[in-house]
Amino acid sequence: MGFRSPEAIKRRALKRGNSVSDQLKIDRDNEVKRLKKEHEQRRQQQQMEQQQQQKQQQKPSGVVTSKTFVANVDEATEKNTEKKEKKEKKEKKEKKEKKEKSKDKSLLPKTLIPAPAPPPASTTTTNPTTTTTTTTTTTSTFASDSWICPSCSNSNWLRRTICNSKTCSEPRPPSILTSSLPPKPSSNNKRHNPETSRTQKWSPQASPSKIEENRELLKKLDSGENMNEEDTKRAEILKNRRDRKALKKSKK
Incomplete structure (x- = not known):
């Protein structure tokens, strides 16, 4: 609360609608509550610090691993490095073996x-009068x-x-x-004609009147109203399209 002058106490009492004695009592109670709260906070902080110190004192200086307790940090790091080196050597050896196996496989047909058969063998027979050469060809499959x-x-x-x-x-x-x-596939150059493709245009979108007409056909088909054969076919196509769209939306 600190020190307040009598004029300040009077102003506080008038502002809150209390008498001067009542206001002094209220301020005193508030100050006591504040001091108690601060004392409790300090006590809890000191208690937590003491618990942490006790834990650190009880904890050994070594490193606890998943399997055994190592009394020295250096020994633990050495063990870990040895394990890593062994693992790396093993992986390198396995990779080398796989590579050699794949090389051996690639050499096989x-x-x-x-x-293929060897080149045609030629036999030459020489006589004192004539020389005849016979060539035999072998065919391979x-x-x-x-x-x-x-x-x-x-x-x-x-x-x-x-x-x-x-x-x-x-x-x-x-x-x-x-x-x-086997014969080569025949190429058809008539599929794309640049002269005609320049003049081709995309078909315009359905007009509002056509959309409305399609809706009417669907309504007639749903209600079972009699229609001619052409309208019935068109309505069935529209219905199938509508069902496909609904199925696609339901899967999303």
Whole structure:
């Protein structure tokens, strides 16, 4: 409350409609309450500080882990680093093994297709009078949609004239004739005509009168009113469209 002059006390009493003695008593009670509250707050703060100090004194200096108690922080950090290093080494080893396995798989042919036949063998017979050369060609069987590269054993699409492997550019064997390839799809250049497409315009949106007409058709269909065949078909189309929109909204 502090010190208040008699004039200040009179003003407070007049303002609150009390006598001077009553106002003095009220001010005194308020000051006592305030002091009690401050004392209680200080007491609680001191109590909390004491509890924290007791907890810190009871707590050991080491580090408690999930499995065991380590008496020294340095030992705990060393153990953690050792675990991390072991884990990293294990992961690196697993990655290396996977990489080697994938490399071994990539070297194998993708499909079991026989390799191309060797070049035609030529035999020459020499006589003192005449020399005759006979050439024998061997045909190999290829899949109808692929061929195997003779140098890297990579499987390629039949239309590829050069091997598609990253480390190879061997040409397709000449024994595969292009006549045996399936025909190319015919390209239709008449699908897009720039002269006509410039003049084409988007169809305008439905006019208000058309929208109103569609509503009337739906009402007639719902009420079961008799309509001609054309109107009935149109109304059924509109009804199906309305049902689809309602189903789409319900799923959202």
